[in-house]
Amino acid sequence: MLALSVIAGNAFYICESLDAMVSLSSCLISSRCRLTQMCLYSYKHWHYIFIFITIVPVSTGALEIKVEHATLYGAVGESVLLSVNYSLPKETKLLDITWKLKQGLGTRKVYDFPNKMLSSPFITNYEKRAEDFQNGSILLKDLMFSDEGLYVITITTNVGIEKDREIQLYIEAPVTMPSITQSPQSASRGELVSLICNASRAANMTMRWLESNSSSPENSFSDENVMLLTLTVAPEDCRTYTCVVENNVSRKQLSHTLNGSEELCGSDILPDQSSLWISLGILIPIAVCIIIIIIVVMGWCYKTKREDKKKGKDEAELQEMNPDLSK
DSSP: OEEEEEEOTTOSOOOGGGTTOSTTTTOOOOTTOOOOHHHHHHHHHOOSOEEEEEEOOOOOOOOEEEESOSEEEEETTSOEEEOEEEEOOTTOOEEEEEEEEEETTEEEEEEEESOSSSSSSBOGGGTTSEEEOTTSOEEEOSOOGGGOEEEEEEEEETTSOEEEEEEEEEEEOOOOOOEEEEESSSBOTTOEEEEEEEOOOOTTOEEEEEETTTBOOSSEEEETTEEEEEEEOOGGGOSEEEEEEEOSSOEEEEEEEOOBOHHHHOSSOOHHHHHHHHHHHHHHHHHHHHHHHHHHHHHHHHHHHHHHHHHHHHHHHHHHHOGGGGO
């Protein structure tokens, strides 16, 4: 916003509000606006018209674009939200929002709002698989590897203020469900056993073993899409092992209980299941006691009610036989 102050140098009166002028700074006059000698001197040297343009900055805020995540990962066939939020300076209006995709040396437009030439602000390739929101965010659906790249949002106001922000999007294929094989299929005490976890290779895929769904065993090795766990089995090894396969966009896991001889693992009841049976051993007697108490209480109530009913019937018969007793 500009404040324009125009001062005519050939004027004979200079009001005290013009004391900001450097060339006439000594020309401070009273409220009666008399012309002093200094003013006359200044007037002789500045007899032409002075035009002072003072730019007064007005605090109107700034154009802000906030990005929730500067780096995102999306799975092929799934959706991803490029989340942003913008705020405009006061007394300005939104002129344009554009999204562009940079891939290598090339750049192509993805979104342009408002777009009077098309029914949708999205460019043809995205028109049927994208959605926009009032805060400037866009939702990309049915992701493809060709959607990977640097997305740049640019917001422009009606007074020419412009700002942009960037979001890097990586596209990965989700991992597949792994498979587990045990060799040999039935283990004996002291025997070397291998658990092999196999999964289809995917970008940035990692594999790991979990022991009893918690800690990771140290004697495991990975190579490409195979994870190997070796054990010199002892009774305490008769437990459940879980193979976890994951990358930035997905996670799959499969569990396997070590198959061992009866000598090694004992009965079919595994250590992981023992706590369940202990709990059942405690809960079942308690449940039986509660049922017995309920049956006893119900029997007592029934007996009491029956006796009261019989007593009332006997009293009624007695009154019928001896009417004088009721008087």
